[in-house]
Amino acid sequence: MNVPEIKDKILGKRYDLSVAFLSVREMRAVTRKTKGVNKASNVLSFPLSKASGEILLCRETAKTQCKLFGMNQRDFLTYLLIHGMLHLKGFKHGATMESEERRALKRFGAHVRDE
DSSP states (O other), X not given: OOHHHHHHHHTOTTOEEEEEEOOHHHHHHHHHHHHSOOSOOSEEEEEEETTEEEEEEOHHHHHHHGGGGXXXXXXXXXXXXXXXXXXXXXXXXXXXXXXXXXXXXXXXXXXOOOO
């Protein structure tokens, strides 16, 4: 996964993006604080300004969920990164976002489960 390349294509070269990997315990604490849910999210994204944001990923949660999405762990982490970036770009869950995710996954060579 080439984070700078994906970031540049989705958010633009001038966008300032921070990506951090958190443990299950750390991600659970952030999810509880920001969403009021006592679980470890697989990805959370936080816009900081119009031109900057942060994405938090949990490898352990992704490892347990990747098979549910028909992907290996690497491709699923790529998917989560793209998903988080699209949220930073203003997309909401739905058909349009899913279409953008599929297009980006193919563009960056990640395996996409056939629908």
